Amino acid sequence: MIKFAPLYATVLFTQISLGLLTPLTPILLLSHGISTFAIGIVASGYYGGTLVGSLLVPFVLMRIGHIRALVIFCVVAADATLLTRGVATVIPWIAIRFVVGMCSIGVFTVVESWLNASSRRSVRGRVFGFYMFAxxxxxxxxxSLLSAFKSASSLLMIGVGAFTTALLPITILTRVGPALPVLARLSMRELLRLSPAGVATCFAAGMSSGMFYAMFPVAMERAGLHQDGVSIAVSLCLFAGMLMQVPVGLLADRIGRMIIIRLALGIAIAACAGLWLSHTLLWFAVFGAVYGATAGVLYGLGVGLTADRAAQAQLVGVSSGVLFAWASGACTGPLIAAGAMAVLGYSGVFAMLMALFAAALAVVLLGRQPAREDGGAVEEVEVEA
Structure with a gap:
């Protein structure tokens, strides 16, 4: 895992920026008097960028390689974020968040294709476990930085700084990267044919993330919980998901990704049923933590499962394809959850999550996925300065 440390550090700093800027954006927009509906459109602009980026990034990667692509995506994301300072109208914000969405998905596509190309199937679970942990x-x-700093301007600069800091591990500590990929284009139909269980798992991970973290706080507030209790329950979900990444990755390498995915989906369904029946902070926190520990590991498992089945030339296409599946689910999840809550009340989000995980489990149970025999790592080449 040591040789991947620069990649993990790049992901860590990129996510620090995204984890800060995602909740900071609506705060900044509200301070400019922008409506809630317009804020929703700005948020959609970010996810639109992730969808478009997942389609375009493979071509950039094929032309300039992994290291240069990472530098470009981090620099452009930092520059775009810096432009938001003082912007008080919706259209520029949509354009800026669209660009940041493209660049963020670019970083993750490059890192995931690098990890896939440089790791063997026998250790891919732990490799992606550390990636997801970062x-x-x-x-x-x-x-957490939102509560540590009160100045929105200072927070914005921290977000820009995190994007630029994400460059340092790769540019200072890494001189070699995977050889320029020969892009084997994969349509979504071909990706589904390659690994229906892996794609379904990644889609379910994205949709459940969009549903849960957008609407879970709303559900708890409608159930009568105070803001402090909501914060505690959400924090437990996040920490549980964070702590389970590496152990689950190690276990998946030992007993198989399909088995772990089935277990995770089954336990997540049970956790959602418990959340549906919960009325107090204790049970929301307990079942929320179980949910975070199981649903939170699905994406890494789905990526590994799909990569196990792919040829080396298909790995970049696999990385962009599963990210497209994840982003598609994340875009539609909050809308579906909001509609369900309008019809069924606050428990509607948990009902939809149960249905989603049940559908994904059905696909996984029906799917058989023999691994390729050529799932080794590719050579690395030195990149000229």
């Missing part, structure tokens, strides 16, 4: 740690750290 991602979740950065997200938690970024969100």
């Amino acid at each position: 991602s979740w740690t950065g997200n938690v750290a970024g969100a």
Whole structure:
């Protein structure tokens, strides 16, 4: 895992910035008197950027390689974020968040394709376990900065600084990266044919994340909990998800990713049922932590499962494809959850999560996924300065 430390550090600082800027953006927009509806459109602009970026990044990566691509994405994201200072109208904000969304998905596509290309199937679970641990740690750290600093301007500068700091581990500590990929284009249909269980798992991870973290606080408030209690329950979910990444990755390498995915989906369904029946902070916190520990590991497992089935030339396409599946789910999740809550009350979000995980579990149970025999690592090449 030591050789991947610069990549993990890059992900950590990128997620610190994203974890800070995601909740900071609506705060800044509200301070300019922008409506709630317009704030929602700005948020959609970010996810629109992730969708478009997942389609375009493979071509950038094919032309300039992993290291240069990471530098470009981090610099452009920092510059775009810096432009938001003093902007008080919606259209520029949409454009800026769209660019940041493209760049953030670019960073993750590059890192994931690098990890896939440089790791063998027998250790891919732990490799992605540490990757997801770095991602979740950065997200938690970024969100916690909101309460540590009161000045929105200072927070914005910290977000810009985190993007630029994400460059340092790669540019200082890394001289070699995977050889320039020969891009084997993968349509979503081909990706589904390659690994229906892996794609379904990544889609479910994205949609559940969009549903849960957007609407779980709303559900608890409607159940009568105070803001402090809501904060405690959400924090437990995040910490549980963060702490489970590496152990689950190690276990997946030992007994198989399909088995772990099935267990995680089954336990997540039970956790959602418990949340549906919860009325007090204690039970929201307990079942929320169980939910975070199981639903939070799905994406890394889904990526590993899909990569196990792919040829080396397909790994960049796999990375962008599963991120597209994740982003598609994350975009639609909050809308579906909000509609369910309008019909069923605050428990509607938990009902939809149970249905989502049940559907994903059905796909996984029906799918058989023999691993390729050529799932080794590719050579690394030195990158000229």
